[in-house]
Amino acid sequence: MSTSTESRPVTPTAAVDETPGKRWWSVPPKLPFLTRRNRMWWYPLLVVVAGLGAVAMLLRLINGLAMTELTTQVPWGAWVAFYIYFVGLSAGPAILSSLVFGFRLKQAEGIGRSALLLAALSLGVGLAFIGVDMGRLDRAINVMLFFHWTSPLSWAVRSYMVYLVIVVVQLVYAIRLQRGMGDDNNNRRVLKILSAIGLPLAIIGVLGAEGALFAVVSARGTWSGGLFPVILLASAILAGAAMLIVIHYLVERGSGRRPNARLMRFMSGILLAGLFVDAGLTFYEYGIPLLARNHHETQILDVMMFGPYAWTFWILQIALGLVLPIIILMIPKLRASTGWVAAAAGMVVVGIMGVRFNIVLPPQITPVLNGYPNAHYFPSLMEWGVAAFLIAGGVLVYSLVSAWQPIHDPARVSIIPDTAPTTSPARELS
Numbered sequence: 001m002s003t004s005t006e007s008r009p010v011t012p013t014a015a016v017d018e019t020p021g022k023r024w025w026s027v028p029p030k031l032p033f034l035t036r037r038n039r040m041w042w043y044p045l046l047v048v049v050a051g052l053g054a055v056a057m058l059l060r061l062i063n064g065l066a067m068t069e070l071t072t073q074v075p076w077g078a079w080v081a082f083y084i085y086f087v088g089l090s091a092g093p094a095i096l097s098s099l100v101f102g103f104r105l106k107q108a109e110g111i112g113r114s115a116l117l118l119a120a121l122s123l124g125v126g127l128a129f130i131g132v133d134m135g136r137l138d139r140a141i142n143v144m145l146f147f148h149w150t151s152p153l154s155w156a157v158r159s160y161m162v163y164l165v166i167v168v169v170q171l172v173y174a175i176r177l178q179r180g181m182g183d184d185n186n187n188r189r190v191l192k193i194l195s196a197i198g199l200p201l202a203i204i205g206v207l208g209a210e211g212a213l214f215a216v217v218s219a220r221g222t223w224s225g226g227l228f229p230v231i232l233l234a235s236a237i238l239a240g241a242a243m244l245i246v247i248h249y250l251v252e253r254g255s256g257r258r259p260n261a262r263l264m265r266f267m268s269g270i271l272l273a274g275l276f277v278d279a280g281l282t283f284y285e286y287g288i289p290l291l292a293r294n295h296h297e298t299q300i301l302d303v304m305m306f307g308p309y310a311w312t313f314w315i316l317q318i319a320l321g322l323v324l325p326i327i328i329l330m331i332p333k334l335r336a337s338t339g340w341v342a343a344a345a346g347m348v349v350v351g352i353m354g355v356r357f358n359i360v361l362p363p364q365i366t367p368v369l370n371g372y373p374n375a376h377y378f379p380s381l382m383e384w385g386v387a388a389f390l391i392a393g394g395v396l397v398y399s400l401v402s403a404w405q406p407i408h409d410p411a412r413v414s415i416i417p418d419t420a421p422t423t424s425p426a427r428e429l430s
Helices: 035-062 078-102 104-131 139-146 152-179 184-215 228-254 261-292 297-304 308-330 339-358 383-405
Strands: none
Touching: 035 152, 035 383, 078 104, 078 184, 078 228, 078 339, 078 383, 104 152, 104 228, 104 261, 104 383, 139 152, 152 184, 184 228, 228 261, 228 339, 261 297, 261 308, 261 339, 297 308, 308 339
16 A cells, blocks of 8 residues: 655656667666566456457357347447447546646646557447447448438547547657657647647547437437536546546556555545536436426336346446445545555446446336337347457557556656645646
8 A cells, every 4th residue: 555655756857768779669668567477467367358258259240239139129238338438438538638738737647648548449449349239340431431411420430530540649749758759848739739629529529429329319218318418528537537546556556666646646636526526417317307207217217226227326326436435535544545546446437337337228128109018138148258358458458558658657757755745636746
């Protein structure tokens, strides 16, 4: 466990990775991503999980959607839930990284690089999920070649592509800045400009497009409500902050280093504020339909809270996603521990996953027409296998890039030891 008395290494502001005859992409990071002992089991574990999932992926490619539990009444299942989870997990860190580089929070640049890499890979994983759900993967390019202005999917795909390019270019410049390549002021200027473009694009072009895909299906209650886009934005930032905390803690521990207590305190403040916002939005999201006595939406809430998905609502979304993390972060002694902060963040990561499943599945279980019976859906083993393949593949790529580039190296600026008096987390990182 890290304590507030630890001190972080001081790295000079001069160029750190200038090696004659070598390009920036061929120079390893100054600090190892994992210890040798941890690498010996981490990479084989990811390869085994991805290999087992590859069997399910092969069956999906051969047999199509026949081996899923999807029906005409429940055409969107676990893969769509994973899609909106990972797209949100992409937009949330991108928004946070835009704030880091846009406002030049130099001490948080390390987590800014991690956020950019997470944003790029999460979007790729999310698009892979929606790709395997839509049937003919060989026709995915048609979405880019043919455009229809009334199609939310056409707008969404183009927004995703522009957003992905901006995130990748930001990551390259963030790595150049960390390695001391070129002029620092120029690198920061480019990052600030890209952040100014990427921030509204992540909110409107990515999360807005994601919400539009659901909002146009007006027959399904709770999808087309006015709070839906706001809820997606809040939960995306919440999930992004939580995932960055978990990644920072695990990488530092796995590399034989202590997590940065100051950075963890700063991120825990963002996480706690996000949890309170999310709690308020959750109250209005479910309270308004109940007060309005909207029959169709109350049916959906009944399925969600007391039906077959009650465990995802009460255990994942409410207990793990809200109540327990708030309790942990509200207790000063626990919040001072990096381990407890990481545990609270891990609960939020799992809880937001439950939120995504509750968004997708319950509205499809209740019948659109009166007299029809409720539907039933639970993901098949093949669906879980494909999910394991895509998620393990994304984690493996993240690990390899982090071992190749200085994603988790300390920021290339002097850092005041944690024993120095401070005023506020935001001031500490500016």
